[in-house]
Amino acid sequence: MEQRAAIPVSLPRADPTQSYWQDPPDDIADLRSTEALPQSADIVIIGSGISGAAVAWNLFQNGTHDILMLEARQACSGATGRNGGHTKAASYRSFLHHAKEYGTDAAAQIARLELDNIRAVHAFTREHSIPCDSYPCDTIDVIYDRAQWEHGQRAIQAMRDAMPGHPAAEYTLYSLEEVQDKFYCGKGGDESVCGGIVYEAGSLSGYKLGIGVLKLCLDRRLNLQTNTPALALEKTDDGKWKVETPRGSIIAAKVVLATNGYTAHLLKRFQGLIVPTRGHVTAQRPGQNMPSEGLATTYSFIYDKGFEYMIPRPKGTRFEGDIVIGGGLFKAPENGLMENGTTDDTEADNIIQEFLYECLPSYFGDNWGEDHPDGRIRKQWTGIMGYSPDGVPFVGEVSGEKNLWMSCSFQGHGMVLCWMCAKALACMMDGRDDAELKGWFPDAFRISEKRMGSTFQGLLHVTAEEAS
Incomplete structure (x- = not known):
């Protein structure tokens, strides 16, 4: 590194x-x-x-x-x-680390700022009529790793203890069966789901x-x-x-x-x-078994060493129903090491790109169905993020x-x-x-x-x- x-x-x-x-x-x-x-x-x-x-x-x-x-x-x-257009904090995933490094009060302050940021952005777009497909909604983290599932529950309880009654600490946990029934994951595809965590988020066009x-x-x-x-x-x-x-x-x-x-x-x-670290994103047409009314929430798929994030395009937007999914970094050799330090957003890593092309039928299983007649992939691209120590x-x-x-x-x-x-x-x-x-x-x-x-x-x- x-x-x-x-x-x-x-x-x-x-x-x-x-x-x-x-x-x-x-x-x-x-x-x-x-x-x-x-x-x-x-x-x-x-x-x-x-x-x-x-x-x-x-x-x-x-x-x-x-x-x-x-x-x-x-x-x-x-x-x-x-970026993928996700206004999603996932504050619980960093809360215990922040509490250890800076103290519980500081960790709570960071979590509050993240939710305040999400709400402020969507409120600003409404106030100033910015046509950016602003869509406040819930999100679900579908957890595929037992350690991540257990960590999430510990972190959420710590947040509730630190911020009793505050909306930044409001999370709802769902069982495997509920994730299958309500969110269409973990059945007929990758069935190693431990559970789901639902909380406030949203999507827009950055x-x-x-x-x-x-x-x-x-x-x-x-x-x-x-x-x-x-x-x-x-x-x-x-x-x-x-x-x-x-x-x-x-x-x-x-x-x-x-x-x-x-x-x-x-x-x-x-x-x-x-x-600088290069990220990969794709926009895909939904499979033909996916709900005709579209998906009501945004998603993340979290496993032992990484995650993907996913945004369904809301009704009334261009290409409504499309699924924008990014991530795949840790599917590349050495957990995506070569994506660190690069500013090259003129091309994509073939392994990451191929994974993003193929992961949705796995995540949604029988609920995905046959690909759209026009093909699954509408667009793929890369972008450069910035990470600190x-x-x-x-x-x-x-x-x-x-x-x-x-x-x-x-x-x-x-x-x-x-x-x-x-x-x-x-x-x-x-x-x-x-x-x-x-x-x-x-x-x-x-x-x-x-x-x-x-x-x-x-x-x-x-x-x-x-x-x-």
Whole structure:
């Protein structure tokens, strides 16, 4: 793993695979708000995914700012535009680990933030009429491993003890028979189901959400410059930052890195601290025995060393009934080791891709049936996530680098972390790092010298042992 984490991080690759959500690209995909690149700006945000867009939105709410946003490729072309669209926290899976590392109160605070993030995102899309297929619903974790099943029950009880009556601790457990009857799994296919865990979640198009927030910011005079990668950062003598691009340089009073898995390309101190990891996703037509009314919940399929996540497309959306499923990392050789350290989203790993093609008939068994006449696979693509040594984001002002801020490294959980992290970062940048912020934003997410000395060992909270 040390060798993989040491691979120099590149800029986003040209000609990436096109995600299901980006087909076709939005009208602002290649937007440049001004023909020429401004020579200066109050704030330069690097990255146009949900983190960059949400930071800009919150800064605009807090006052009038001159904000320039740089994007290496098309708008919202990174992880936000490529994920599966799951607003699902699964807080119980990391709760015991967080309690051990940070204390029970801090673990509860993280769990509350994750649920607050999910609810805030869906509420924001309703309030601002963003057409991103927002669909709050329940989710089920179908557990195929006894250790994971037992760990889940211990963790849920710990959450209930720590947060009595709080919705972040509300889980319903289902037996094998109930999983078969209510959720169509574990019969006529992979029948090693231990049980199911149901809780609040949802789905949406991360791409349409990100684009929607960007458009709100454009209405507030955000200057968006796509296809303009940031090549280097340099401090100036007066405490500002010089941002180099192929089209010239910009002097900024403050810089925000919303670069997730690509962060170490600009900030070498984060080499091995934010490790890019390639994820795989497919969109598939449902089998002909699947319920004609569609599936009411989202799913995860959890086994001893990994998991897949699955989102049925809701009624009224484009390709309603399609099943978007991602994961398969731990089915590759050496538990997917070679997917760590890569920024290549121009292609896919054949073993992972083949597993994702074939796993749904196994999970749903007789309930899947024959494939759709047009074929099972509609689309497959990859995307780059960012992982930290301790399994939580880096948010705040970079240690020793005044006026350089960041909100990055979301462990593949961007849809349940980015929004609230961006809100917290905007508060910090505007000088409102006060008791109110500390009341809801975890100290564990803040950048610190201690965290900067960590060593990446691999993805956390995957096996039951790692999550305990």
